[in-house]
Amino acid sequence: MQPGLAPEVFFVLLAALCGGLLVRLLKLQPIVGYILAGVVFGSIFPVYGGQIQKLAEIGAVLLLFSVGIELSLSKLARVAKVAVIGAIIQMAFISLLAYGLLSVLGLNPLTAFILAFGFSLSSTAVVVKILTDKGEENTLHGEIMIGWLLVQDLAVIPMMVVLPAIASPGEGGVIGASILALGKAVAVVVGTLALGKLIVPFVIHKIAAINSRELLVLSSLTLALGTAFLTSYFGVSPALGAFLAGVVISESQENHAVFAETRPLRDIFVALFFVTLGFLVTPQTVIANIGIILVMATLVIVAKALAVFVLTVGLGYHGKTAIAVALGLSQIGEFAFVIFSLALALGLIEPTTATIGVATTLLTLVATPFLFRSITPTWRKARDSFVKISFLEKIVTGGDRRESPAVEYKEHIIICGYGRVGGWVGKALDSMSMPFVVVDYNQAVISDLRKKGIEAIYGDPTEKEVIEAAGVKNAKVVVLAIPDETSQEEIIAFVQNVNPSAKIISRVHKDEAWDKLKILKVDKVIQPEFEAAISMIRTILVSMGKTKEDINERTKRIRLSHAMT
Template sequence: MEIAILYDVLIIFGLSLLVGLLFNRIRIPPMIGFIVAGVIAGPYALSLIHSPEQVDVLAEIGIILLLFSIGLEFSFRQLWEIKEMVLRGGAIQVFLAAILTIAATYLAGCTWNEAVVLGFVVSLSSTAVVLKILYDRGELDSPHGKLALGILIFQDLIAIPMMMAIPFLASMGVTGGDPLYLVLVKDLFLVAVLVAVAKWVMPWLLFQVARTRSSELFLLFVISVCFSVAWLASFAGLSLAMGALLAGLIISESEFSHQAIGRIVPFRDIFTAFFFVSIGMLLDVGFFLGHIWIVLFFLAIILLLKFVTSATAAAILGYQMRTIILSGIALAQIGEFSFIISRSALEFGILSHDVYQTFLIVALSTMAITPFFIASGPGIAGYICSHGLFQRLFPARCQWIPSERKLARSGHLVIIGYGVNGQNLVKAAKLGGISYTIIDMNPDSVRKAKREGEPIIYGDATTEGVLDHAGIDTARIAVVAINDPVATRRIIGLCRQKNPGITLIARTRYLIEVPVLRDIGADEVIPEEFETSIEIFTRVLQAYSVPSDTVQKLVGEIRSGSYEALRSTSTSPPGPSLDIPGMEVRELTVGDGAPIAGKTLGDILLKKRYGVTVLAIRRGGAIIPHPDGLCALHPGDEVVLTGTIEKIEASLHLFLSQ
């Protein structure tokens, strides 16, 4: 048996790796590759797995660790920060999708409990797939990215009672089992016990184990808690996965939760792969080929249903049409929690084999097309927002709020995006007495800014009407400070088209976007990745007392386009620095054409005029200690100065090349 399971593990790892690499090239998440690997190796295809029961055990461990880690990462504080998106947006989306699915399937002939389970699984989307794609596209902080994250968090939370409801639904059907009231009493008793353990027992136990400073003992204790609570939960009628989630919640509020997550994640990733492979092994290829038109029909229905319900949630929250469309597209698939719920429902006898097979195929298809669906989103949103019919039907969504009155102004600054960068820019504009207009599509930010008296417009800057309303044609400068790279490109193109003489400044995250945005029409592009690297190496060089003029020269070269300087190894490391309490010692290099080049120290009078003293001069390989007033300075000389930091900085311009 040991040899058989090792053979199966090798087959699973090998196939998962090959399919995962192939799918990675076409930007499909590895999770889909694991499922496809299971299909290939499963009994309905090549039958490469000799011990499917053993694989199921590994898959169950994977689900236990997955749910345990989710419980560990649960944070009430993060939930509160996006509470409106989570509570209102998520509740609206899940409720609409579940109710419509339950009604449709029940009318189509499904039993009551079967219809409820299908409503559960259809209402959930894939957190892993969506967040991975949005992160790779740099859209996680965009309005539709934040909204999608909020709805996904609610879905992950509501999946907990959905999983708990499976035994209840089974007791309502024909499958027998304990009475509903008995199952409910056992569940409530278990939850009460776990709450007491989490509050009074677990912190003390974790502290005692952590005091040993043994990573092995800590990992062993955490895994023991996970599996023991999961085992106890099974006696209360809950699934092992549900028990593992409760185990994670026990530890999540302690100061040791981050350490526990770090230890569990590698095991979780390995064993979770077995779960998705086992899902693929259950997929009947023959059933799919024999019912392909039925599968395609349900695929179209579910995609449309998920899009409409997610878009409706975004619309009710007051978002612009572009965010509504992109959010609906991003959440139009079925999620990984749905696999767990459906498999549990199959084991309890709620779902039939044919219904389960149809669900697996449709769910896998929705996840597989998600990367391509999301990639086409900006084009679809742009077409709809610019179409005359939609602009007439939804003028406030596609352009701007009709009650807003266009301000007659010229030569002003247009700030697109009212996040941290936009707010700081507003402060700078106020200090400089610069007239400005703000555009933002976050209704909460707009409402708050209006209360503060800011000239802000609620609208989508990728549409011409909003830019016209902000007076882009008469503006002097426009700054695009949003997190959506696709929208940034379109906004720059529209601004340049409507005002060829405007100065366009754009913010982006990565250096790779700089040439793209410049080609579209941006005059200046500020990459956060680049500016962060400059700030980091500046702090490092200053800590090593590298001459200030050398640091400024390097920064100037990089900012002027010499990005290769970050990778250059030609600069020699600085020598040891002096540490004199109350004084600063710096070494400055005389640049070509500097004001002091060719002059003597007596001519310059550094001490009298600037309050700094020359300690020594390094010229070539020679050191000139305590130079007198007749000593002349030449380009390339390294002058060691002492004085306060303010005095040295005041004299810095004398050493710079002119």
């Protein structure tokens, strides 16, 4: 009896599961495990690679569909200048640098161009996951990273349009075919978006009103795959069609519901896509080219980090923000896999070249969590080095702390970090006319506060001179509204040393951080998620008719239990 496709899909998903679990134990990203599973599985059953390729292509289509749904122009607007200018210049610089190096290594111009473009991209999936886990997606550096990644993701679309034209240029040559393909793509994009905005939100809204999750999923997937089919019919990449379908749905009120409902199915097909990428990586090729792979991965990380750092500082941001953005975006992204896979399918690159590209990308993804952990130590070392060179120190730190007016603050409150949490605290204190000083290294925030007549100091609150300028020796309360645990600990140590009587109030994101700050004898540690749970519990108890005394007693017990766990 012919087993058909089912055994291959079963074994590939099993391999993806095992690989994903393994890397999770190592605190790495599932993508890494999927590709490694593909490497192992492909070595044992190489014939299966071609048989599940069609399913993997659906994974690529659904990946672009979800990117379209998640497209947030409002987030991009907040950091548009640094995200758009920075991402475009960084991609151009890294592409040119990588192209030159790959050409020196003997690759032909087209192959070098494809790999170089892939190397210029960073990983949206990995970076956003790490930022979310750390509770930093809404910080200044988090928003810059997400905006930067969004611009990079959008830049992938023209590349996916041009590659098929390069593969089959026709009589007009490569340049003519590329221009024609881009023109056709623009026409398809405009037509799809115009038609889609008129029809799709209305249809999705009507289907959602039926209150059937199955119909919502089916209609969304039909739209994604149907648009992919239509765009491919007009000679445009199916992935671009799926992306456009996602963009159209992102304009509807039901965009979050569609994303949530289709995500499980998308994740399965995306896993298949990354596993099949592992089939491209032959261990023998990796071993034979390990020197090139290690050198390329190292050079990409270093060059990209330096480029992003210089651009972010050059666009007016504090050195600490620039270091975080630079290290956070220094890897190669998952869309490089999409580009390499497409180029291989079109016959534009050799399997050996694809293996080198995938292995190099994989290595940088493995390094990403460690690069994020090195942000604060790297900033400390960089700050100490910049201090020795006055003009560099002024460029990187803004030099603003030296120009701050010498105000004698007394019996006041210091707010370190003026994001969402710090902002609400500041607004409340301002409404009660209580004296407070804000310390933040977001120049736009500081400028806005000063225009409102609020005392604000630009700089990193972990720096001695900055926190002293805020009058820490005379402060009554110090509020730590910054999410970075290491920075919190530095500020706590300094405050406790120079002003032991000051009350310290700090926010935390994780339970482990809560425990650590209690050991450091912080006066009040607040965990926003826990406080939200307490508020919900109080509301529930009120709705159940419990007395005020009973509610207070029960929530007190919960707080005590939380403190002991």
